[in-house]
Amino acid sequence: MKTTRISKMILMCLTLIIAPAQILAQSGVCPDIVAAALDSAEEYCLDKGRNTLCYANFMGEATPLDDAESFQFEQVGDVVSLDELGTLTLSPMDTDNGTWGVALMQMQANLPDTLPGQNVTFLIFGDVSLENATDTGELLETTTTTRGRIRSTPSSDNNDNVLGAIDPNVVVVAYGRDESGDWARIRHAMGGAWVATEILSDRSMVIDLPVVEDDAPPPPTPMQAFYFRTGVGDKPCAEAPDSGLLIQTPEGARGITFTANGVQISLGSSAYLRFGQGELKMSVVEGMGYITAQGVTQPVPEGTFATVPMSEDGREPVAPPNFPVPYNFQAMSVLPVARDFFETQIIVPTLPEEEIPPAIEALVGGAPALSGIYDTTISKVEAGEGMECSMQVGETRVIQLEFLDGGIRASGIFPLEVFIPEVSEGVYEVSTNSPEGPYRDEGGRQFTLDETLTLTVMPTSLNALEFILVQDTTVSYVDSDETIEEFCTSYIGATWYAP
Numbered sequence: 001m002k003t004t005r006i007s008k009m010i011l012m013c014l015t016l017i018i019a020p021a022q023i024l025a026q027s028g029v030c031p032d033i034v035a036a037a038l039d040s041a042e043e044y045c046l047d048k049g050r051n052t053l054c055y056a057n058f059m060g061e062a063t064p065l066d067d068a069e070s071f072q073f074e075q076v077g078d079v080v081s082l083d084e085l086g087t088l089t090l091s092p093m094d095t096d097n098g099t100w101g102v103a104l105m106q107m108q109a110n111l112p113d114t115l116p117g118q119n120v121t122f123l124i125f126g127d128v129s130l131e132n133a134t135d136t137g138e139l140l141e142t143t144t145t146t147r148g149r150i151r152s153t154p155s156s157d158n159n160d161n162v163l164g165a166i167d168p169n170v171v172v173v174a175y176g177r178d179e180s181g182d183w184a185r186i187r188h189a190m191g192g193a194w195v196a197t198e199i200l201s202d203r204s205m206v207i208d209l210p211v212v213e214d215d216a217p218p219p220p221t222p223m224q225a226f227y228f229r230t231g232v233g234d235k236p237c238a239e240a241p242d243s244g245l246l247i248q249t250p251e252g253a254r255g256i257t258f259t260a261n262g263v264q265i266s267l268g269s270s271a272y273l274r275f276g277q278g279e280l281k282m283s284v285v286e287g288m289g290y291i292t293a294q295g296v297t298q299p300v301p302e303g304t305f306a307t308v309p310m311s312e313d314g315r316e317p318v319a320p321p322n323f324p325v326p327y328n329f330q331a332m333s334v335l336p337v338a339r340d341f342f343e344t345q346i347i348v349p350t351l352p353e354e355e356i357p358p359a360i361e362a363l364v365g366g367a368p369a370l371s372g373i374y375d376t377t378i379s380k381v382e383a384g385e386g387m388e389c390s391m392q393v394g395e396t397r398v399i400q401l402e403f404l405d406g407g408i409r410a411s412g413i414f415p416l417e418v419f420i421p422e423v424s425e426g427v428y429e430v431s432t433n434s435p436e437g438p439y440r441d442e443g444g445r446q447f448t449l450d451e452t453l454t455l456t457v458m459p460t461s462l463n464a465l466e467f468i469l470v471q472d473t474t475v476s477y478v479d480s481d482e483t484i485e486e487f488c489t490s491y492i493g494a495t496w497y498a499p
Contacts, residue, residue, distance in 0.1 A: 030095055030237030034336075037102045041123070042340050044077035045104040050119050051082040051222045057102035059091040065132065082107065082222035085132050092127035092243060093236050100240075101126060104341060108221040109258045110498065111250070113141070113173045113187055118250040120258070120267075121341055126243025127231030133259070134226070137219045138209055140174040140184075140202060148199040152415070153214050154183030156196070158439060160415055163193055174200070175219055176212030184209070187218040190373060190412050191398035215397060225259040227315055232276035241334050244274040249287075251343045255372060255498035262316040263308050264292040266498045270344055272305075272335055275314060279307045283327045285335060285347045288363055290370075290499070296320035297370065297463035297496055301359035303327065303351030324360075326350045367403035368426055369459040372499040374399050376467065380491040389488035391471070399494070401465075408457060420457055428457040438478060446478040463496035 037057035045054035053062065055078040062073040068084035082105070090101025105122035124130065146168050152161040166172070172195070176185035183194045184206045192215070197203045231243035247267065249256040254268035263280055265271075269287020273280070282291055283305035291298050293308045298321035300306045305327045309319040329350040338345045351359060364370060378395045399412035407421040408428050420430040434451040441447060451473040458466045468491055475484040 030093065031239040033093060033095065033098055033100050034240050036098075037100045037125070038336050038339055040076055041102055041104050045079075046341055048079050048104075048106060050106055050108050050116050052079050052106050053082060053085055053088065054079045054104045056104050058099045059094075060101040060103055061089045063087045082132070083136055085223065087132070088124070088128075088130040090124060090126060090128045090243075092231055092234055093240060095236060101128070105223070107223050107258070109224055109256045110221070111253065111256065112189065113171050116171060118253060120250070120256055121248045123246040123336065123339075123341065124244075125241070125246070125336075127234055128243050128245065129229045131227040132223055134220045134222060134224050136222055137175060139219070140205055140209055142172060142174065142200045142202040142205075144168050144170045144172060144195070144199050145201050146199050148195055150186075150188065150193045150195055152193065154178040154185075154194045160435070162415070163188070166195065166199075172200070173218075174206060174209060176216055177206050177209045179211055181207045185212050185216055185218075190400055192216055192218045215395060217396060217398070224257075227261050228273075228275055229314060230274045230276055232274070235334075239334055241272075241336070242274065242331075244272055246335055246337070247271045247273060248337070248342050248344060257498040261310060261314055262293075263321075264497075266290040266292070268499060269302065270337060270342070270346070272332065275310070278312070278314075279309055280314075280317075281305055281307045283332060285327075285332055285337070286344055291321045292463065292496075293317035294320045295464065295495065296461075298323065299360045299363040299370075300324050301351055301356060301363060302348045303329075304356055304359075324356055326353055326356070364462065365403070369401075369403060369461070369465060370463055370496045370499075371402045372400070373497045374401060374465065374494040375497050376492050376494045378490050378492050382489045382491075384485070384487035387486050387488070389471070389486065389490070391469075391488060391490045398497070413455065414453070420455065426459060430455055448476050448478065450474040450476070465494040467492035467494060 041056035045056045048054050055073055055076055062080060063086045064070055064084050065086040071080045072078050073080055090103060093100040103124045106119040109120045111118050144166055148166050150163045150166050152163055172186045174184040174186045182197055184197050185192050186195055197206045233242060235242045248270040249267050255266055257266045261280055267289045269289055270285045271289050272283040272285055284300045284302045286302050289300040291300055291306050294317055298306055304324035306324045307322045308317045311318050327350055332347050335347060337347060376397050376399055378391055378393050381389050381391055381393055383389045402409040407419050410420055411417045414432055418430055420428040423429045431452060431454045434449055437448045438446045454470040456468040460466055471488045473486040
């Protein structure tokens with residue numbers, strides 16, 4: 001009798017577990033499968049934290065990176081860290097078995113480390129395969145113990161390299177150090193920056209980080225670059241969307257940037273991403289987006305979609321983005337934005353074709369180039385006879401530019417923000433003088449500085465600029481008549497990265 005009771009209890013428990021799937025399998029009703037899958041995502045996958053992937057509904061499979069430990073991703077509610085995830089494969093809807101693969105991903109992208117509560121939300125559904133293409137390298141997440149200064153170089157000899165201050169109890173991510181270990185290179189709003197190791201709570205662990213160059217850029221965050229494929233036109237009923245990735249950035253956040261199949265995507269909005277039949281397609285259902293391929297950036301207004309022709313294997317673009325066209329609102333209206341994991345639950349109507357050019361003009365703002373963050377690289381350096389230049393070909397830096405009437409507001413080029421006036425149509429120029437000093441060199445000798453920097457900026461396209469930086473420097477040592485002169489011209493290319 002006791003055995004019979006136990007058997008009945010086990011049978012009852014199993015019935016409770018498998019009943020919903022059986023009901024769906026028996027009914028085979030596509031709308032019910034969609035509703036149940038999304039309910040499951042809300043029940044099991046909310047608030048799982050930054051850089052995580054949650055198994056929201058059957059069927060799906062995930063594998064770890066080669067150097068990561070194995071993990072469990074078999075049951076609804078299982079969660080894995082994105083820095084361990086190698087691949088994800090979800091299944092298309094199966095109305096016979098009542099399954100539809102769904103996963104919820106919370107990604108940092110380029111959001112600041114200091115805002116761990118903000119994430120980019122990816123709802124991934126249907127016939128989707130995803131492959132991690134990001135190498136984050138050695139990282140140390142820690143906090144500041146006291147107020148300190150953020151610097152552009154690992155030195156406190158003077159304050160010319162001060163970028164700002166940092167408060168105590170702020171989360172930072174360090175990805176490198178200097179030779180001495182006294183300075184840690186951390187992620188910063190516009191690239192990397194240096195802080196003194198002594199202000200970090202885990203200062204003893206900084207020595208385990210690799211030694212990096214003074215201007216070493218930060219590595220990408222987990223899954224900030226990936227490859228993906230989706231089914232095309234595979235929805236089994238009008239109430240279900242085609243397989244894809246529904247993406248939403250945090251409310252108020254602009255310029256969220258990631259790379260998909262070698263195509264750079266920047267969003268301040270909600271977007272629907274698909275790939276198949278030789279092209280990547282991005283539909284912006286609310287807000288705005290930019291898509292960059294082969295050096296060309298295309299603004300994409302809400303209510304439209306843009307495509308990028310891709311290579312046969314789908315891993316790189318073979319042409320620039322196409323001009324946006326109106327999307328099918330009826331097809332977009334079934335996207336599941338009205339769920340608790342999304343902050344903005346809006347799908348805007350189709351933007352008519354004749355309204356697309358003025359909408360893009362509104363995004364660009366009538367400026368000769370896009371405002372926002374630019375990656376710069378030195379392409380050529382010319383020196384005076386017998387002189388050596390401190391700037392080297394290949395050096396990179398991240399800067400921020402805002403195009404205004406009559407000039408450019410620039411940050412990251414010089415220690416302080418500067419305004420670069422327009423001196424003629426399409427040409428901007430500014431000259432600055434460095435403080436005279438005195439300073440001390442590495443040997444402790446005092447010197448004064450007579451230095452003028454002249455920067456000329458010329459937009460070459462909507463998303464590219466050319467810089468010419470002329471540096472005229474004379475170093476005079478206080479204890480002798482020795483002087484060192486340097487006259488250098490550096491040619492720098494700049495490519496738009498994000499708003």
